[in-house]
Amino acid sequence: MIGRRRFISIVAGAGMSGLGLAGSAEKTMASVSLDKQLYRWKGVALGAAASLTLVHKDAQALAEQVQTEIRRLEHIFSLYRPDSALVRLNTEGRLLHPPLELVELLSICDVLNDLTNGAFDPTVQPLWELYATKYVAGAAPSNSEIKDVMRHVGWTNLQVSPEQLTLKTNHGGLTLNGIAQGYITDKIAQLLTRAGVSDVLVDIGEIAAVGYQPDGQRWRVGIASLENPTRARTYKNLTDLAIATSAPLGTVFDEGGSVGHILDPRTGYPGGKWRQVSVIARHACRADGLSTAFCLMEKHEILQASAGLKVDLVS
Numbered sequence: 393m394i395g396r397r398r399f400i401s402i403v404a405g406a407g408m409s410g411l412g413l414a415g416s417a418e419k420t421m422a423s424v425s426l427d428k429q430l431y432r433w434k435g436v437a438l439g440a441a442a443s444l445t446l447v448h449k450d451a452q453a454l455a456e457q458v459q460t461e462i463r464r465l466e467h468i469f470s471l472y473r474p475d476s477a478l479v480r481l482n483t484e485g486r487l488l489h490p491p492l493e494l495v496e497l498l499s500i501c502d503v504l505n506d507l508t509n510g511a512f513d514p515t516v517q518p519l520w521e522l523y524a525t526k527y528v529a530g531a532a533p534s535n536s537e538i539k540d541v542m543r544h545v546g547w548t549n550l551q552v553s554p555e556q557l558t559l560k561t562n563h564g565g566l567t568l569n570g571i572a573q574g575y576i577t578d579k580i581a582q583l584l585t586r587a588g589v590s591d592v593l594v595d596i597g598e599i600a601a602v603g604y605q606p607d608g609q610r611w612r613v614g615i616a617s618l619e620n621p622t623r624a625r626t627y628k629n630l631t632d633l634a635i636a637t638s639a640p641l642g643t644v645f646d647e648g649g650s651v652g653h654i655l656d657p658r659t660g661y662p663g664g665k666w667r668q669v670s671v672i673a674r675h676a677c678r679a680d681g682l683s684t685a686f687c688l689m690e691k692h693e694i695l696q697a698s699a700g701l702k703v704d705l706v707s
Contacts, residue, residue, distance in 0.1 A: 430606055431455070437462045437596045438470060438573055446584070446592035447606050454587055458580055462596070465579060468494050469572040471517075482517065482565040487557040497568065497575050497677070498552050504571075504681040505547045507697050512685035513657035517565035518544045520655060523662075527645040538660040545657050570654075573597030574636050574680025581634075581676075598637075598676040601630035618642065618668050618706075625704065627672065634676035638683040640664035654687050663688035668706040671698070 431451035433444040442462070444455055468491045470476040477494050481487040487494075504512040522541045526533040533541075544561040551558040559565065568575075577596040584592050584602070591603030593611050601611035610631045614624030618639050627635060640652030640663060656663040669686045673679040679701075686694045686703065694703060 437576060438466060440573060440597035443595045444592060446589055448589050454584060461583055465576050469568050471567060478566060481557055485559045490557045495554055500677055508685040510658050511688045512681050513547050514566045514568055515545050515547060515549050515564060516655055516657040517567040518563055519660055520567060523645050542660045570684035571677060571681040574676035577676035598680045600634040600676045602632060604631060615670055633672055634679050635670060635672045636676055636679035636683045637670040638687050639668040640687050656688050666705050666707055670704040672702040
């Protein structure tokens with residue numbers, strides 16, 4: 393079992409890779425505009441590669457602010473930091489005085505759960521843990537084990553208020569891996585625009601394109617094919633838009649690579665009606681959550697839920 397989106401690579405911006413090493417940064421002259429420096433920062437957020445591409449006189453200082461904000465948000469949403477708000481909720485079953493960002497994101501999840509008729513449901517975490525544990529031990533979960541865990545899966549098992557979050561079952565749990573990267577992408581884009589940055593490409597696992605490239609053209613983003621990572625689907629003319637991509641087999645539970653990580657919260661079994669789904673929306677958070685859910689949905693359901701959005705389905 394490998395980390396999230398094992399096979400998905402991002403090629404973002406003016407012909408450069410969006411994948412890099414944690415905490416690195418570089419300045420290069422933009423090939424399209426020799427009088428402006430294109431600043432690139434590369435790092436990691438929530439276990440995935442992250443990057444910024446921008447032109448600004450205070451780019452390095454802004455990149456440091458971004459890293460600080462990413463660390464702050466990871467302490468809310470990470471499933472792997474023992475002191476994160478999400479881990480404390482999953483461990484204790486309730487969380488008093490939850491961070492505003494966690495309440496906000498769960499409110500967005502509520503909207504997407506309704507929009508997708510339950511295909512998007514962060515309470516799937518106990519099911520994910522069952523599959524991970526069983527496959528590490530060398531066997532698939534049995535139907536009876538899946539049925540037993542499904543008693544703890546369901547959006548109504550979570551109670552949300554600004555004062556307290558409560559999991560209504562003893563073995564319930566949340567994962568926000570299907571939407572948190574998009575949410576953090578939006579937060580970083582907002583941080584930079586408030587700081588006066590008008591043109592930036594933000595890649596925090598999902599991508600937000602703000603403004604324009606140094607040559608005045610809109611941003612170009614390429615999403616690598618799952619089957620052939622050397623080839624990419626190119627999305628042009630992105631300005632003040634976000635794109636998110638999900639693939640059921642981007643991470644797998646089994647050694648054979650056939651049991652994907654996107655589990656259907658309605659059935660308890662791995663989904664995968666589409667090999668890869670990309671969604672373009674105004675906000676990366678919405679695009680991220682919907683790309684996850686759409687992997688589990690029929691085309692007519694996707695069309696109904698995606699009014700006004702661009703959706704690219706790879707069968």
